[in-house]
Amino acid sequence: MTTTNPPLATDQSVDALIKTIRIPPRPSLLADVQAELALDDPDPKRLASVIAHDVAMSASLLKLANSPFFGLRLKAKSVDHAVNLLGLKQCGVLLTGIIARQTVQIEKISLVKFWDFSAKRAQAMSQFARRLRVCPVDVAHTFGLFCDIGIPLLLERFPDYPQTLEMANQCLTDKFTVVEQERHATSHTAIGSLLSRTWGLQEEVTTAILLHHDYAVLDDSGTDERVRSLIALSLLAEYGIIRYHGEEYSTEWEKGGLLASHFLGLSTDEIEDLFEELHELLNKAH
Known part of the structure; x- marks a missing residue:
């Protein structure tokens, strides 16, 4: 009597499998944020302008900036104000997280x-x-x-x-x-x-x-x-x-x-x- 072992996953079968898993492309807004922050002299006003074009993004950034976690001495009243209070690097981190949360969602x-x-x-x-x-x-x-x-x-x-x-x-x-x-x-x-x-x-x-x-x-x-x-x-x-x-x-x-x-x-x-x-x-x- 012979037994048949289940086939092992090959590199080709794994590659084929991975192609069936939805990897969201990098959102254009994230690419714009990263491009500004990668400059030798990134401009807070330009970054704020990129953010301000997305109403949901602006609202989410202000909500996070004014959360107890950051304990800011002043309350951020606008996107420009939030960028200045938090700093470019921290803003970049928060925006990346906000974009991920908006992009990676599953129906039902x-x-x-x-x-x-x-x-x-x-x-x-x-x-x-x-x-x-x-x-x-x-x-x-x-x-x-x-x-x-x-x-x-x-x-x-x-x-x-x-x-x-x-x-x-x-x-x-x-x-x-x-x-x-x-x-x-x-x-x-x-x-x-x-x-x-x-x-x-x-x-x-x-x-x-x-x-x-x-x-x-x-x-x-x-x-x-x-x-x-x-x-x-x-x-x-x-x-x-x-x-x-x-x-x-x-x-x-x-x-x-x-x-x-x-x-x-x-x-x-x-x-x-x-x-x-x-x-x-x-x-x-x-």
Whole structure:
């Protein structure tokens, strides 16, 4: 009696699969914002003019600028005013997030919880990056927003992807992405890094998106230090948010928490102090 093994996914079959997953092209508004910020001498007035052409974008930027998270001394009364108060770099980060939220949407599936958690993770990573000085705050914020951006794209492509998420979130023996690969021949990290590259995000953000469930890289000096910093900060941020919501256990923290703590040079007491500060920030923001 002979048995037939299921065919292994080939490079060609994976490429063909990826072509069936909708990767949104870089929005023209994002390209305009990035082009202005890439200039040797970017002009706040020109950036404000780009933003002002989109009413929804302008309203979203003002709402974020005046949120408790930034704690601005003055209230932004116009787009020009918001750009001046926040600074060009911070504006660029916020606009990229707003554009992502407007662009990555799925019919019949609400992404409110996804984007809310992404925003909290971005805020937490910004705060930790500012305190620990392991990477630029704007890069940490961008990664916090985009590290799981592949998830909604896979939700749109695979009807059974919610079950995959549940299995991956509960699995302690395999990496999150191994569960995805076994069921779908791709992962949210692969798709997310593809979108990141397509949208012209920073190279370290794109690489960190691809590797952020591979915690062994935290102990690998051959991996770019900024990439490792982003992965460690995201683990810390996600665990801090989970704790904020009253839960003590995190599968991903069990897998990579010790490596992240060691890489960042943090003791248990120092982590608790960071979480206390984060929880105060999140309380103010809600």
